[in-house]
Amino acid sequence: MAAQRGQRGGVGGDTPPAPTAAEITTPIPRVADVPAARERARAVPEAAVARLAVYLRVLSAMQEQGAVTVSSEELSAAAGVNSAKLRKDLSYIGSYGTRGVGYEVTVLIEEIERILGLTRKHSVAVVGIGNLGHALANYGGFPGRGFPVSALFDVDPDLVGVPVGGIAVHHIDDIPRVCSEREVSIGVIATPPPAAQTVCDRLVEAGVQCILNFAPVVLQVPDHVEVRKVDLAVELQVLSFHVARRADDAAATGGRQVNGMVVS
Amino acid sequence: MAAQRGQRGGVGGDTPPAPTAAEITTPIPRVADVPAARERARAVPEAAVARLAVYLRVLSAMQEQGAVTVSSEELSAAAGVNSAKLRKDLSYIGSYGTRGVGYEVTVLIEEIERILGLTRKHSVAVVGIGNLGHALANYGGFPGRGFPVSALFDVDPDLVGVPVGGIAVHHIDDIPRVCSEREVSIGVIATPPPAAQTVCDRLVEAGVQCILNFAPVVLQVPDHVEVRKVDLAVELQVLSFHVARRADDAAATGGRQVNGMVVS
DNA sequence: TAATGTGAAGGGGTTCACAGCC
DNA sequence: GGCTGTGAACCCCTTCACATTA
Numbered sequence: 001m002a003a004q005r006g007q008r009g010g011v012g013g014d015t016p017p018a019p020t021a022a023e024i025t026t027p028i029p030r031v032a033d034v035p036a037a038r039e040r041a042r043a044v045p046e047a048a049v050a051r052l053a054v055y056l057r058v059l060s061a062m063q064e065q066g067a068v069t070v071s072s073e074e075l076s077a078a079a080g081v082n083s084a085k086l087r088k089d090l091s092y093i094g095s096y097g098t099r100g101v102g103y104e105v106t107v108l109i110e111e112i113e114r115i116l117g118l119t120r121k122h123s124v125a126v127v128g129i130g131n132l133g134h135a136l137a138n139y140g141g142f143p144g145r146g147f148p149v150s151a152l153f154d155v156d157p158d159l160v161g162v163p164v165g166g167i168a169v170h171h172i173d174d175i176p177r178v179c180s181e182r183e184v185s186i187g188v189i190a191t192p193p194p195a196a197q198t199v200c201d202r203l204v205e206a207g208v209q210c211i212l213n214f215a216p217v218v219l220q221v222p223d224h225v226e227v228r229k230v231d232l233a234v235e236l237q238v239l240s241f242h243v244a245r246r247a248d249d250a251a252a253t254g255g256r257q258v259n260g261m262v263v264s
Numbered sequence: 265m266a267a268q269r270g271q272r273g274g275v276g277g278d279t280p281p282a283p284t285a286a287e288i289t290t291p292i293p294r295v296a297d298v299p300a301a302r303e304r305a306r307a308v309p310e311a312a313v314a315r316l317a318v319y320l321r322v323l324s325a326m327q328e329q330g331a332v333t334v335s336s337e338e339l340s341a342a343a344g345v346n347s348a349k350l351r352k353d354l355s356y357i358g359s360y361g362t363r364g365v366g367y368e369v370t371v372l373i374e375e376i377e378r379i380l381g382l383t384r385k386h387s388v389a390v391v392g393i394g395n396l397g398h399a400l401a402n403y404g405g406f407p408g409r410g411f412p413v414s415a416l417f418d419v420d421p422d423l424v425g426v427p428v429g430g431i432a433v434h435h436i437d438d439i440p441r442v443c444s445e446r447e448v449s450i451g452v453i454a455t456p457p458p459a460a461q462t463v464c465d466r467l468v469e470a471g472v473q474c475i476l477n478f479a480p481v482v483l484q485v486p487d488h489v490e491v492r493k494v495d496l497a498v499e500l501q502v503l504s505f506h507v508a509r510r511a512d513d514a515a516a517t518g519g520r521q522v523n524g525m526v527v528s
Numbered sequence: 529t530a531a532t533g534t535g536a537a538g539g540g541g542t543t544c545a546c547a548g549c550c
Numbered sequence: 551g552g553c554t555g556t557g558a559a560c561c562c563c564t565t566c567a568c569a570t571t572a
Contacts, residue, residue: 046502047563053501057480071531080482083531084565091533099532099571116501117508124500131399138395139496147500186503209510210503216321218344226506228499232403235492236388236411237317237380238310239450239474242490244381246473311541335553347553348543355555363554364550 044115048089054079055086056112063105071102118146125151125184125208127199128191129159129169132214136190137165150182155195172199179206186210193217308356308379315353318343320376327369335366382410389415389448389472391463392455393423393433396478400454401429414446419459436463443470452476453483 044052058078062070076086090096090103093115097103113119124147126136137152152169154160159169170178179187187203189196189211196215203211210226213219216233308316322342326334340350354361354372357379361367377383388411390400401416416433418424423433434442443451451467453460453475460479467475474490477483480497 044505045563049502049505050498053498054482054495056501057497058482073531078482082565084567085563087531087533088564095533097532100530101572102531115505115508117504117511118501120504120508122500122504122507131402135395135399146504185507186500210507212499212503218318218322218342220344224510226503228503230494230496230499231318232494233321234314234317235476235494236386236450237320237382238313239476239490239492240381240384240386240410241308241313241379243386243449243474244379244384246488247381309541336555337553346543348545349541351553351555352542359555361554362550363548364552366553 044092048092049116051079051081051085051089052093052112052116055089056109056116059105059109059112063109067105069102069104070108072097075103120146122147122185123150123183124148124186124188125153125175125179125182125203126188126190127153127172127175127203128189128195128215129154129156129164130190130192133190134164136188137167139165147186151178151184153178153199172202175199175202176206179203179208184208186212188212188214189219190214312353312356313380315343315345315349316357316376316380319350319353320373320380320382323369323373323376327373331369333366333368334372336361339367384410386411386449387414387447388412388450388452389417389439389443389446389467390452390454391417391436391439391467392453392459392479393418393420393428394454394456397454398428400452401431403429411450415442415448417442417463436466439463439466440470443467443472448472450474450476452478454478457481 055075058075059070062075062078072083072087072090076083079086087097090108093111096107096111126133126149129137129152133152133154137149139149149165149167152164152167153172153175154169155172157171160171162169178184184206185208187200187206187208187210189199189203191199193215196213196217197219200211200213200219200221204221204225209224211219211221211228213227213229214232216231219227219229221227319339322339323334326339326342336347336351336354340347343350351361354367357375360371360375390397390413393401393416397416397418401413403413413429413431416428416431417436417439418433419436421435424435426433442448448470449472451464451470451472451474453463453467455463457479460477460481461483464475464477464483464485468485468489473488475483475485475492477491477493478496480495483491483493485491
């Protein structure tokens, strides 16, 4: 068992991990025709992967508005990064731009989707149908599609059998069976903290290799399981830190305050 | 207006930002007695701040179980990081350990709380009382206390006046007035994407300087406003990327698959 | 001419390894 | 002897700046 790496806790902010490339054993190609682009995927930095997802969303919005071409300048502005970073990120997945012109929107969308593995459906199981679990289940076919919620679990016998967002809730004892049957590839943990590790163990037992953890707990998982964490308390505390820093600066420089916080 | 930096979006994962230290104008101490530790706070790396919040949670749990002292080895294991990183993180806030012994739990808790600004209450406003907003409002005095939810907002006239988690919902037009009255320091955006920027602008107008954004939108804010993002779609797509990478490795090395994913 | 793609420089953060102190 | 605190090496990522190409 190894503790999850990083924190990406990042609900947003957080500071991410960077799964050591060294962990990945050298591949010994045996099957013919592994596309070269896939080979390259291995080299995309974790930080860039997260941004590719953002670019993809921006590109989809642009496409809906009829855009055919974008320059790195336009796209980067819309995504909130600088253009050099955008170009570097795109260069990790290949050369799909035209010098002097820009990128074709549809081409970029296709390539990013391919690299992110979005050409395939990823069934999601949500465990813990409290307030948050309810909200997650009702996203109904998670953000951006491609992530159908196909199983719900809870310990509460009163909840078992009740449909939430169109799907019946199962008991957590059935995690292994149901997850295997429905080929769940991503488990979402939205339980109270004390239950999180147990639930996690069952998901792993069921063959789930990716976990999105909303419980404020550091999960212990085998090396082959990928965990990402969304930690509300951490997010708020990081913001709190910034408020405090500003207050200190104000105390030191004599700035004005509004809402207990420093202005300018 | 500047686009938010980084993405910490990371719901967890994601890869965070790192608000350039260069942005912070050099402080010119004018008020006497600014504690030295506060001076140092400015130097704590963003990544370390997020981890300090995690250490704090682990320490609190240890304290409840009666622990008086911890070594860096114990604490780091519980927090899922290596011990050198933990010690380095703690060194940013001062030297509160005893060589040959370890750290006093209560001392560490106090110091981390102080650095994170948790000795002060931070009122939270939640905007957008849909599924997610509901869940957030019902956390009732947010995770870990110190973050009382003191205002709720929505556009829907049918929701205005209705109490959620014990607090009446206001119309978003009242954001400036109510946020000022209640000294809101953190705004949480849980609206649909199209409304997010408008809501953000009003929060900024109301003097809110920290925003936690759950809407899948890149917010444009003035430089003095701190934004952290929790982006579910990005988190799922990053996990999807890892599933895809594994599948590629398997195709290349001839591994077995379970639930459409590669084992070992 | 205009904008991509990228080597190289620069900066942050992580890890190592050991000096310092109890 | 044991564990903290930290300089220094290392590594990843970001940023710069320009050669390259349509």
